[in-house]
Amino acid sequence: MRYLTAGESHGKQVSTIIEGVPAKMELVKDDINHSLLRRQGGYGRGRRMKIEKDLVEITSGVRHGYTLGSPISLVITNDDFKHWVDVMGEDPIDEDANIRRKITKPRPGHADLNGALKYDHRDMRNVLERSSARETTARVAAGAVAKKILNELGIKVIGYVKRIYQVEAEDHHHLSVEEKIERSNQSPVRTLDSSKEQEMMDAIDQAKRDGDSIGGIAEVHVEGVPAGLGSHVHYDRKLDSRIAGSVVSINAFKGVEFGVGFDAAKRRGSDVHDEIVHHQDQGFYRTSNRLGGFEGGMTTGMPIIVKGVMKPIPTLYKPLNSVDIDTKEPFQASIERSDSCAVPAASVVMEHVVAWEVANALLEQFTSDTIDQLKSEVKRYRERIQSF
Numbered sequence: 001m002r003y004l005t006a007g008e009s010h011g012k013q014v015s016t017i018i019e020g021v022p023a024k025m026e027l028v029k030d031d032i033n034h035s036l037l038r039r040q041g042g043y044g045r046g047r048r049m050k051i052e053k054d055l056v057e058i059t060s061g062v063r064h065g066y067t068l069g070s071p072i073s074l075v076i077t078n079d080d081f082k083h084w085v086d087v088m089g090e091d092p093i094d095e096d097a098n099i100r101r102k103i104t105k106p107r108p109g110h111a112d113l114n115g116a117l118k119y120d121h122r123d124m125r126n127v128l129e130r131s132s133a134r135e136t137t138a139r140v141a142a143g144a145v146a147k148k149i150l151n152e153l154g155i156k157v158i159g160y161v162k163r164i165y166q167v168e169a170e171d172h173h174h175l176s177v178e179e180k181i182e183r184s185n186q187s188p189v190r191t192l193d194s195s196k197e198q199e200m201m202d203a204i205d206q207a208k209r210d211g212d213s214i215g216g217i218a219e220v221h222v223e224g225v226p227a228g229l230g231s232h233v234h235y236d237r238k239l240d241s242r243i244a245g246s247v248v249s250i251n252a253f254k255g256v257e258f259g260v261g262f263d264a265a266k267r268r269g270s271d272v273h274d275e276i277v278h279h280q281d282q283g284f285y286r287t288s289n290r291l292g293g294f295e296g297g298m299t300t301g302m303p304i305i306v307k308g309v310m311k312p313i314p315t316l317y318k319p320l321n322s323v324d325i326d327t328k329e330p331f332q333a334s335i336e337r338s339d340s341c342a343v344p345a346a347s348v349v350m351e352h353v354v355a356w357e358v359a360n361a362l363l364e365q366f367t368s369d370t371i372d373q374l375k376s377e378v379k380r381y382r383e384r385i386q387s388f
């Protein structure tokens, strides 16, 4: 399976084309809209999210509620485009008309300056429109299709907030994915730890009052994955590395951990590795999951537990020092709007990019022209693993 995304933040629409989805799988708009709605919500977001109503149009690859096996195109309209028609239109305009609205003041922490240098853009709108996390709507839409495939195979995925700024949620690894889904959906900050919810919201409010921004940590839990997904035989087939890459590809994500993660540096081997046991009914399994479900780039059969760290949002009401690319003069920018914290929304994005990688690994490993073929192959594989 593969997908591309296209679209600018204030352009007409954001879209994706997904290729390689098995045929004959049920797929309706609501499967995707549910995910888009979850991404759009979350405490701490700015005014833009009040303008958008993220709803998908399926424009190819699905007929009468079933996938055809052909490329699936998904389109999400940017409702904000109507306010930006002059700025974002496709027709050529003369340089003089554009001069007043050119963006020449790069924000530290965003893609503005590096993109301008690389592509020789003297109007940094040409960079920021695409570097905006608006693009994550398309990735969530693609991930929702991946989640549908996983669901057919009894594999469940949920993303939630582990930390916002200084407020860390307790570990809730004892909860099943279903319980995690319910808790995170009920929480405005998408945390599982309701005792920390208010503190998290207070931290966001305080950052906003100070004209500042804060980041945090999102965590994703995948349950029901058979052992042996991914491969140790080649670096680019290691599933943990693919997941790590896709998490860091989310805007503002700077690091990834599996299981105890960086804490492993402070522990002895006996306190990190998960001992192997065998039961006649279950086959091989582990009594702990400190490695977060991976050994040798392959799943162990234990839940995948992966964390991603998101830096604070770069656009600040309290501006940082920067330099105008035309005048070369220092300035302190003032801004119109921005999110103060987008970790709750980003936890939904992370859930969907992880789901994509897991579904993709399954489709690589098993014949999957039709969903039934995939289901029966995975079933046979699970039986072999269990009786190994």
Ligand SMILES: Cc1cc2nc3c(=O)[nH]c(=O)nc-3n(C[C@H](O)[C@H](O)[C@H](O)COP(=O)(O)O)c2cc1C
Pocket: 046, 109, 110, 111, 131, 132, 133, 136, 250, 251, 252, 253, 311, 313, 314, 315, 337, 338, 339, 340, 342, 345, 346, 349
């Ligand atoms: C859901 C989400 C919402 C975001 N909202 C904003 C925002 O309102 N303002 C902003 O400057 N950055 C925002 N960002 C972060 C920027 O998109 C990101 O920092 C930028 O693309 C530069 O990429 P990098 O931080 O990965 O280096 C958001 C990120 C995510 C995931």
Ligand SMILES: C=C(O[C@@H]1CC(C(=O)O)=C[C@@H](OP(=O)(O)O)[C@H]1O)C(=O)O
Pocket: 009, 046, 048, 049, 052, 131, 132, 133, 134, 137, 251, 337, 338, 339
């Ligand atoms: C539009 C979304 O997020 C945007 C991501 C973003 C950025 O710079 O990344 C900047 C903001 O956009 P604007 O400048 O229009 O207010 C966010 O609202 C979205 O998540 O759908």
